[in-house]
Amino acid sequence: MEIVNHNASFNEDEGYSKIERWNPETTEKLAYHYKEILKLIGEDVGREGLLQTPVRVAKAIQFLTHGYNIDPHVLVRSAKFHEEYKQMVLVKDIELYSMCEHHMIPFYGKAHVAYIPNGYITGLSKVARVVDAYARRLQVQERLTVQIRDCLQETLNPLGVAVVIEAAHMCMQMRGIQKQNSVTTTSAFTGAFLTHNETREEFIHLIGVKLH
Numbered sequence: 567m568e569i570v571n572h573n574a575s576f577n578e579d580e581g582y583s584k585i586e587r588w589n590p591e592t593t594e595k596l597a598y599h600y601k602e603i604l605k606l607i608g609e610d611v612g613r614e615g616l617l618q619t620p621v622r623v624a625k626a627i628q629f630l631t632h633g634y635n636i637d638p639h640v641l642v643r644s645a646k647f648h649e650e651y652k653q654m655v656l657v658k659d660i661e662l663y664s665m666c667e668h669h670m671i672p673f674y675g676k677a678h679v680a681y682i683p684n685g686y687i688t689g690l691s692k693v694a695r696v697v698d699a700y701a702r703r704l705q706v707q708e709r710l711t712v713q714i715r716d717c718l719q720e721t722l723n724p725l726g727v728a729v730v731i732e733a734a735h736m737c738m739q740m741r742g743i744q745k746q747n748s749v750t751t752t753s754a755f756t757g758a759f760l761t762h763n764e765t766r767e768e769f770i771h772l773i774g775v776k777l778h
């Protein structure tokens with residue numbers, strides 16, 4: 567079959583391209599293994615509907631984990647601007663899709679990210695791109711939360727960063743304990759969000775999440 571490669575060499579500066587990203591060699595190797603998996607679960611890999619499935623899944627998994635090819639620090643620094651604004655900047659309800667590293671099953675929800683600039687701001691879309699860059703990897707929600715916080719703290723050196731993630735884990739919904747309505751909330755703070763209760767309360771009030 568013909569494999570069209572939209573973006574064979576991943577470029578960190580363009581790491582946030584919307585194009586579905588996969589490379590031909592990896593696709594071929596993954597497809598081989600997915601075909602074996604289909605056989606192991608008892609499927610007929612020769613039937614019409616499944617003929618292209620190993621290749622499709624191989625491409626899909628590369629998209630779902632393309633965050634490994636993005637350096638979020640580079641992303642933020644690519645749109646870092648000097649600005650004297652010193653109030654909270656909040657980007658809330660950033661939808662996220664990730665996969666738990668234990669079962670490789672999706673978890674999905676929302677991230678709320680705030681920071682208080684200290685001479686520098688970043689492009690608002692970069693905040694959402696940082697969330698995506700870390701979410702599109704095998705993750706646990708706790709590490710995802712802390713990585714987003716640390717990236718913004720390290721690149722912008724703001725007076726504080728706050729991250730809250732609310733997510734539903736399909737490994738708890740579809741299998742295992744099968745709790746369809748459970749939502750997990752995680753949070754991570756630095757600077758003024760840790761030292762000033764009022765600042766943290768303002769953030770929590772603005773995002774409308776119950777943390778306590």
Ligand SMILES: Nc1nc2c(ncn2[C@@H]2O[C@H](COP(=O)(O)OP(=O)(O)OP(=O)(O)O)[C@@H](O)[C@H]2O)c(=O)[nH]1
Nearest residue numbers: 666667668669705706707708735737738741742743
């Ligand atoms: N802390 C944390 N745990 C997670 C996350 N995603 C999945 N898990 C949990 O990872 C744990 C793995 O536990 P194991 O006992 O090794 O796996 P398991 O036998 O499949 O567990 P069950 O899901 O309880 O059936 C489970 O309790 C999952 O609910 C996450 O983002 N953070």
Ligand SMILES: [Zn+2]
Nearest residue numbers: 666668669737
């Ligand atoms: Zn899981």
